[in-house]
Amino acid sequence: MTRAEQPSRRTVLSAAVVVAAVAGGAAPALASDRTGQNADRTADPAAADVGPTAARQVDHRSWTTFQDWRDGTAHGVRAVDGARPGIVIATPAGRTDYRDPHTGTTATWEYATWTGPLHRLAVPATEVIASWNAHTPASTWLQVELKGTYSDGTDAPWYVMGRWAAGDQDIRRTSVDGQTDGRSSISTDTFAINDAATGLRLSAYRLRLTLYRKPGTRRTPTVWRVGAMGSDVPDRFTVPASTPGLDRELTVPRYSQEIHTGQYPQYDNGGEAWCSPTSSQMIVEYWGGRLTPAQLSWVDPSYADPQVCHAARYTFDYQYEGCGNWPFNAAYAATFKDLQGVVTRLGSLTDLETLIAAGIPAITSQSFLKTELTGAGYGTAGHLMTVIGFTAAGDVIANDPFSASDEAVRRVYNRREFENIWLRTKRHNAAGTVVSGTGGVCYLYFPAHLTAEQRRALAAVGVR
Incomplete structure (x- = not known):
């Protein structure tokens, strides 16, 4: 994730394929910032908003x-x-x-x-x-x-x-x-x-x-x-509001990508670009995944949270030159004993509530202006964060790795704002140009051996 709203390699390549898909040169498939934190859209002529109760797409x-x-x-x-x-x-x-x-x-x-x-x-x-x-x-x-x-x-x-x-x-x-x-x-x-x-x-x-x-x-x-x-998610700048239905917070480790700024720049210029592996490591450890001292022995011993450096190295895509390749993150999570990982799209915050109720956190991909997510304090062309729960009012509790310290990672974001920046497929960047939104992309990591409740929750969001 980067602070600036700058066109990425993926944005430029995708826009070159179909310039006419959307006015302003929006990409037909994927757009992301330089860090590989994907922001993607599906170009569909039907621009109708789709609510959480609509048929699955x-x-x-x-x-x-x-x-x-x-x-x-x-x-x-x-x-x-x-x-x-x-x-x-x-x-x-x-x-x-x-x-x-x-x-x-x-x-x-x-x-x-x-x-x-x-x-x-x-x-x-x-x-x-x-x-x-x-x-x-x-x-x-x-x-x-x-x-x-x-x-x-x-x-x-x-x-x-x-x-x-x-x-x-x-x-x-x-x-x-x-x-x-x-x-x-x-x-x-x-x-x-x-x-x-x-x-x-x-x-x-x-x-x-x-x-x-x-x-x-x-x-x-x-x-x-x-x-x-x-x-096949239709183009949309906004999505209808869902109804809050859960008050629960999971205890997920908190890791900041920002404390790794400048570390191991060969892996996408260091920690400021590590939102995806940092989020992945949080959930891996939530499920009990641990790295041994031998596995971490290559990391400078003066660095805090060396497991985040490890996650960045072992999710790094050498062609994309970033740590945000979605399947590579899911595959990394599954290298830990008895863990599975998938990349999917969800249709609503209700889907996230279903997962959280079963004890399953999720990593969501979103892009937004600084003014579009109250309390974030930044804007981004693409960023991953970990949803760990919901407040009694229905607001989203997220471990946001773009934070100054591990202690500052836990955030509460306005439900309506979060819902829209995550589920939309089209948005305006700081220059007013129409660019891509993520359309509900997320990573889900869960045990290889599921409880009945976990199995039902995953099936309810289309993952079996």
């Missing part, structure tokens, strides 16, 4: 069960059952060379693939975001791809949604720029229809996982969850 599907993995097409992988079913390399399907664009190193890797069944979207989508949970020991990594079918019956190409490893010793985790077929494109972590005003949508997709390991090792990635969120 999001389709979230994940593959997690033993049967799910068996339903896919395997080449060299096998499904493993147990407390946390997944897939691993059995007998590699072949070998390939990969030149890491961020190190210049070319290495040979064994690989195996799993291709999921075709999923027909209940909500034909203008945007799709994949997310995954996996273990990648040293000498292993994975690639996630998406191939879609358009609403006119034609196919999109296979798009790379991420090349990922939990560590950074073998490859540099990376998004892949420059992917387009002229009708859709990949903007860092998001598939988007280039011009949604044409009515074109993605009606179905399948996912493909490629698991890699160094020849000669028996190590393997293990993938426990893969899925995607497709959405």
